[in-house]
Amino acid sequence: MSARKKIVLWPFIAAIVSGVLLAMCFPGWNLSGLVWLWMLPLLPAVWRGQSKWYGFFICYLSGVTFWLINLKWLWTVSGLGALVMAAFLALYFGLWGAIAVSIGNPWRKKLSKNNDDPNEREGIREKIANKQAAAKPGANFGSAVGDSFRSLRFAFVNAAAWVGIEWLRGWLFTGFGWNGLGVAFHNTPVLAQAADLVGVTGLAFMPVLMSAVLIQTGRRLGQEAMSGKLKARLDFSVAALLLAMHFCYGVWRARDVNSWDTQRVRVLLVQENIPQNLKWDESEVVRIMDDYREGTELAIKALDDSNKNSVESANGEVELKHPDFVIWPESALPNPLLYVEGEEGYYFYGNVEHLLENEIRPLGNFTLIAGMNEFEAEHVDEMIKWKEGGGQYNSIVAVKPGQPLALSAETYRKMHLVIFGEYIPLKDDLPVLTKLFKFSSGADFAGNFSAGESIDPLTLPTAEGDVQVIPNVCFEDTVGRLTRQFVRHEPQVIVNVTNDGWFKESEAAAQHMANARFRAIELRRPMIRSANTGVSGIISAAGSLVDPATGDRQIIEDEHGNHFTRGNLYGHAYAPVDGPLTLxxxxxxWFSWLMLVSLAVAIVRRRISG
Incomplete structure (x- = not known):
């Protein structure tokens, strides 16, 4: 009885262990090397089964374990939301499990309907394996080639299914591509470089393929060792060769990208680390604006002092530090920017207008980029008032130098809105959804934002000439299919403004940065991130936080490496001059779509063959 209980329990334990190991690949633990090991307990647990429902449940359990750990930062906003998200996202794991246990299962055999005993099934598999191992010596090479091809075929199916399903997760119902398997390479930049070919989703292919080959190779080695007839392992050699090619491409590509001709953009990031409970407190509006004014003034003064010291101590020419962009995070300015449809220019609230015109613009000849809500307004009794039912946008505003304030602003309106965060679908038809939001988050829902439509970059001046800014707000920097629509054959940088203060001092901000780094790699455009509570920094076109010219680490953090701090950063982003386009x-x-098509072909062939 105890032996039978052991056989029944171990697949579920293996599934939980795999979920834990996968969670440890991401910020919070940052044990990225586990990406090559986490699936090793899961695959044998899945492949021992026959039923699709069995495979679904085993992998669903692994997925729930992973997401409960990986998204535990959601508990800072809504415990119910964290549970619902984990339960929903684990469905994608379950779908993969249903495929892995069927067309992706190298141990699955056609059995009679009465053959439901797992011990009996295992005995049949053992007999088949022993018979194969006892084949004539002259047939060893042909058998080895056949076994290896079969192993690679099943490994490919499992890897293709994982990539395809992960892409679906990032697209279906507006998508949530957060912490896909490829993001585990955020700390191994050499292996991350292939994202410019296949996207971060495509990077998941190699870990799944290698795990599937390793499990099959290990099982066959054990069987052959018992029979005393060892064969060549061509499948492992092919998988190792693919991994070596992946590594060599990363080494070459990182060096190649860092050798491109670039246009330097000088950047000043200001991070005030304002607690979320103060962000929308009306009594704190003046203090918040004072914090950004003071933080910017102190940073500019520090640069001026540095310039003065450099001039006094230098014998020859000195490069002075003057920012092209000063960047504040998402919703840095609490009062909204107003516009009237059909009119040129924007209207600033009085306190914001005073701050920008009289205190920030006199500090230097730079463009201020900041997060700000943008509301549609109308003329009422010779006054400008918010228009009820008008557009409301979560925007980036760029205030350029040398023009009147009202005409100097250029905006980008966020396109990819967060469901149940920035909008609630059918909220007017189903008021219970709004009540559920308040119950789970403890706050009233302020109303739906509108989605922006423009995919035109912002063209802004720098000391070395105009540069195009690819703008994105908050979690948009985790959506590659959106960001790539802004790419042009011009010098470009990506600018993201975000506020992860909602999630307090959790690992959410670090996970957000890990996901964002892949936009720089996929598109080979440096990314500048300004975050309220971090992580604020400058990511090179190779995905590094190190300035490729100076070797300086470009991130705002305290002496302990903690990004939850007030501070500023003066650094450089290097926009490729020719604006080369990646695959x-x-x-x-394309690679994810190809994997989905390959999976569909495999399913159809399996059904045709019975």
């Missing part, structure tokens, strides 16, 4: 920029998630 991902041109073709998007």
């Amino acid at each position: 991902y920029a041109v073709a998007g998630d």
Whole structure:
């Protein structure tokens, strides 16, 4: 009885262990090397089964375990939301499990309907394996080639299914591509470089393929060792060769990208680390604006002092530090920017207008980029008032130098809105959804934002000439299919403004940065991130936080490496002069689509063959 209980329990334990190991690949633990090991307990647990429902449940359990750990930062906003998200996202794991246990299962055999005993099934598999191992010596090479091809075929099916299903997760119902398997390479930049070919979703292919080959190789080695007849392992050699090619491409590509001709953009990031409970407190509006004014003034003064010291101590020419962009995070300015449809220019609230015109613009000849809500307004009794039912946008505003304030602003309106965060679908038809929001988050829902439509970059001046800014707000920097629509054959940088203060001092901000780094790699455009509570920094076109010219680490953090701090950063982003287009920029998630098509073909062939 105890032996039978052991056989029944171990697949479920293995599924939980795999979920834990996968969670440890991401910020919070940052044990990225586990990406090559986490699936090793899961695959044998799945492949021992026959039923699709069995495979679904085993992998669903692994997925729930992973997401409960990986998204535990959601508990800072809504415990119910964290549970619902984990339960929903685990469905994708379950779908993969149903495929892995059927057409992706190298141990699955056609059995009679009465053959339901797992011990009996295992005995049949053992007999088949022993018979294969006892084949004539002259047939060893042909048998080895056949076994290896079969192993690679099943490994391919499992890897293709994982990539395809992960892409679906990032697209279906507006998508949530957060912490896909490829993001585990955020700390191994050499292996991350292939994202410019296949996207971050495509990077999941190699870990799944290698795990599937390793499990099959290990099982066959054990069987052959018992029979005393060892064969060549061509499947492992092929998988190792693919991994070596992946590694060599990363080494070459990182060096190649860092050798491109670039246009330097000088950047000043200001991070005030304002607690979320104060962000929308009307009594704190003046203090918040004072914090950004003071933080910017102190940073500019520090640069001026540094310039003065450099001039006094230098014998020859000195490069002075003057920012092209000063960047504040998402919703840095609490009062909204107003516009009237059909009119040129924008209207600033009085306190915001005073701040920008009289205190920030006199500090230097730079463009201020900041997050700000943008509301549609109308003329009422010779006054400008918010228009009820008008457009409401979560925007980036760029205030350029040398023009009147009202005409100097250029905006980008966020396109990819967060469901149940920035909008609630059918909220007017189903008021219970709004009540559920308040119950789970403890706050009233302020109303739906509108989605922006423009995919035109912002063209802004720098000391070395105009540069195009690819704008995105908050979690948009995790959506590659959106960001790539802004790519042009011009010098470009990506600018993201975000506020992860909702999630307090959790690992959410670090996970957000890990996901964002892949936009720089996929498109080969440096990314500048300004975050309220971090992580604020400058990511090179190779995905590094290190300035490729100076070797300086470009991130705002305290002496302990903690990004939850007030501070500023003066650094450089290097926009490729020729604006080269990567395969991902041109073709998007072609590799993921190819994997889905391959999976569909495998399913059809399996059904035709019975």
